Amino acid sequence: MRQRVIVFAALIVLMLGTMPPFVSRAASRLTVHKDVLILTDKTVKTSFLDSAVQLVSEYALSHKLPVRIRQLGDFNLNQLNQYHDIVYIQNGSTSVKKKNQFYVAIKRSSVKFLQIGGGVPDAFARFYHLRLVSYPSLTGQLSIGHHSSGMDITMSATHFIQNGVGEKTGVLKNTGERTLYTGIVSSNKNFAYLSELDDNDEQDAVAVETLGTWLHCREKDDGKIFLTLKDITPFSDYRQLTDIAQALYKQGIPYIAVVQPVTANFNSAAMTRYAQQLYFLQSHGASIIVGAPFVYRVDVNDHQLLKQLMKEFVDQLIANHVAPLGFSSPNYWLFDEGYREESLNHFHVFLPQSNLPPLMWRRVASTAQPVTSLIVTIPLKEALTSSIQTYYSTPPINYGLTISVNQLNTAKRIESFVNQLKNSNLSFNDLSHDPMSATTYQHEIQSDGWHVTIDDQSVTNQPYRHWQISRSEQIKKKTDGSRNVIIVFFTLILFVFLILLVIGRYIYIRKYLRR
């Protein structure tokens, strides 16, 4: 009996040991992970203008990790142990005393710590076996995993890793044959350092790799690439939109169309024309994502105006058989309870855009809860011209490579754009092919394998209606009324003419023929 128990226990241990690693990681994450805490030097409201804050928050949220952002100067260091993952982004100045206390507290705690940019105290660097070196800027080839830039790029970061113990996520081979690093994660994943993010997408890729390794998320997801057309508004040139859609459709390139909502006159002919144009895009390979309206001012007493407007717009889209699959807004909306409640939470997919000043906060919250599905947006031009283009062919997270339709305003530009896509190594995915189910302002929208349904009615099976056909129908309807009048008028004249003819004939017969 005792032997059986021992054998049974050994088998269980063996089974647990041989289970796929993601199961144990997922389980451990569920129990251990709390919010990812981002500490910055700037105030919370202005921190969102920092690209590093945006990148870290989007990465964590796309892996279903809640994010909290706080200012280091106001942060109570006794609360450090309440968090498991802490990212410190040096993007301003905090008092030296507070900073030193912070580093001491980090060293003493058991938290996982990642610093982005800036220097660290000597004692702290020694503790984590890290040696940093400062340069105003450096030129060299950057490698991320097995992807190499293959050509010289200039990094404007000021702090580089000279040496350190752990996995190097970004290797910079300087023209002077000197090797430095731009990202490192310690062997036990408890500590990581990342050079400042500047405007190059290569270092952004290093940041994504570093975050993936540090948060143990790297191999969890297979990312996808989506082509995203933005700046589609009710006032766009519809002929140009039609040309773009037809050119992409012809080449079999699916894309996401981020469409700006209408915010007034929902029952006008102009709204119908817009919806029909969007239907045309949808029937030519587009997945429709509703963009955030432009916020001119904030009125906290507006009785959920945004929700009402978005609902009306979505109702109009659905009435025209257009299925809104997601929502796109500036990244900071994720951290605003007002915007989340009234718009973002009603959609399945979220495409964050860059935060451009001024940020129109409604009800700022320091925490963001994960959205169902998040696609990180980067400019298409960067991806196509990137020295590490191969990196984007198998990305670790979902990327939406974005281009404005305003840049495609001539037939020549459209042709060149489509050719560029064809010749790239990138393979674009169809968002509507991904399984999804969402309740968007009381409408059930589902998609699976290109089959999109709204309130259980198939969208793709709807008869195809070209907006021009519809427009000609409208013209026909308008002219119908006047035609009827003319018909009645001519009939009357004919009738009168007939009567006069009969009378005339009668008089003629009486006057001449009877003689």
Next chain:
Amino acid sequence: MKNISTHWSFITKNISPSLLAAVGVGFICLFTLFVQPIRGVADNGDFFRVAYSNGLYYFPNYDSNYFGYFVSKYGILNDYNENGTLIFTSQSLIIRLAILLNKLLYSHTIFDIRFQAGIYVVLLMVGVFLLVEAVTFRVERFKGYLIAIIAMLIFADSAYTEYFNSLYGESLMYVSIVLIAASCLLIYRNRYPFWFTTSLYYISSLFFITSKQQNAPLALILGAIGLIFLFVYKKRVQFWLIISASLLLSMTGLAGFSLISDQFKDINQYQAMSRGVLLHAKSPEGALDAFSMNRQYALLKGTTYYQEYTSIGVASSSLQKNFYTKYGFVSIASYYLTHMNQLADLLNLAARDWLQVRPTYLGNFERSSGYKFGSHTSFFSLYSYFCQWAVPRKFGFFVFWSFSLLGLYFPSFLDALRGKRQGNLLLRYILVGGFLIMELFATLTSLIGDGDADVAKYLFLFPITFSCLFFMALSDLISGHLFRNHELRVSMPKPLSYPTSRERSVGGNQR
């Protein structure tokens, strides 16, 4: 009986109708603006430019008061003000003076807006004193007091005075129009010396045209009225002073007009289309065709520049390129010339709001007062309620009102034209005509240049000039000078000496 007569004599000797009116207005304003619950006008988002330009800042949670509650306390920036000058307005002088007084008497860090209200109340008291003085000078005492009471009812109405507890330019507009009317009527009565009345007129006009940028074009009308003074003052020095002052006034108006920022131009242009041309067009798309514009812009029908949420930014490059460049003031004006029905609709729409002095969407109380969000006061509002009740809200009324007034005063104007060396007497009619032209001009430019958006606030000029003319007509009716001119005062003023009704009946009337 003798006692009553003695008291009446004492009152008539020591308290003139003008003094009574001025003190009465001050007293009513004290209750309206300084005694709890104090009244004011809530911010619609416009305060920012004025406040920050003058070194004031908002306290936390200020945003929650927008539209509903007025705020009486602001922070004073004691360090460098990085905002610079966001707007050029004479209102800044009053605010800076109020801040100075606030620092001397109250606090260096917190600004109480009642210091500003105090300055405006004093200016209004001066204006009312002079206006009532102009219409009651040498008028029977009893009638004078009646006119003083009417002045109190009209000029202390809280719909006007509550603006004093706000950062809107309307406060200064109101006070300066009262002073302009008073100075013209004082010249008409030949009361007070040249330097005093003309300085008062030109300084008030200068404050008026620079109080709000949309008043700038009215400088031409005020400059033209000023030129009539040439018929009154005929010395060489006076001639050149009047010519230079009128020129300066007109030039300031033009300068003010050219200083209107691009953003203001965009705001006006946007709303001229969305709240003007498109709003009442039977077919908005047809109207856009007339301007050769994209028919999709019909979606902007009825929207304002300040809309909380819009499809694209109102200042976006797309709109700058495809919308704002396609039309202007002239093309809209010519559009209305060919669509008179639409213009008539807009004029009637404006007429609906002409005497709506108190914006319905802006609250009058502080949050701490306990009143509901957006509540309005009814304290001392008899005159404004009467106007809203009695005055027809049609453009036709304006036509009727203008012709009636011009007709009523025409005999006295003819009389003045026939009279020799009596240039003063022309001025009353010129003032009536000038104010009526200003009303029409302001209405038309506002409608063509900005549609019906914010018409209640932009047409604030209408109720204040209307009130001045209404008061003038009423007081002339009471004093019996509606159809005939007042007697000229030839010599310089002595200490005030008013004829009593008894003296008047014996032979006090010099006519």
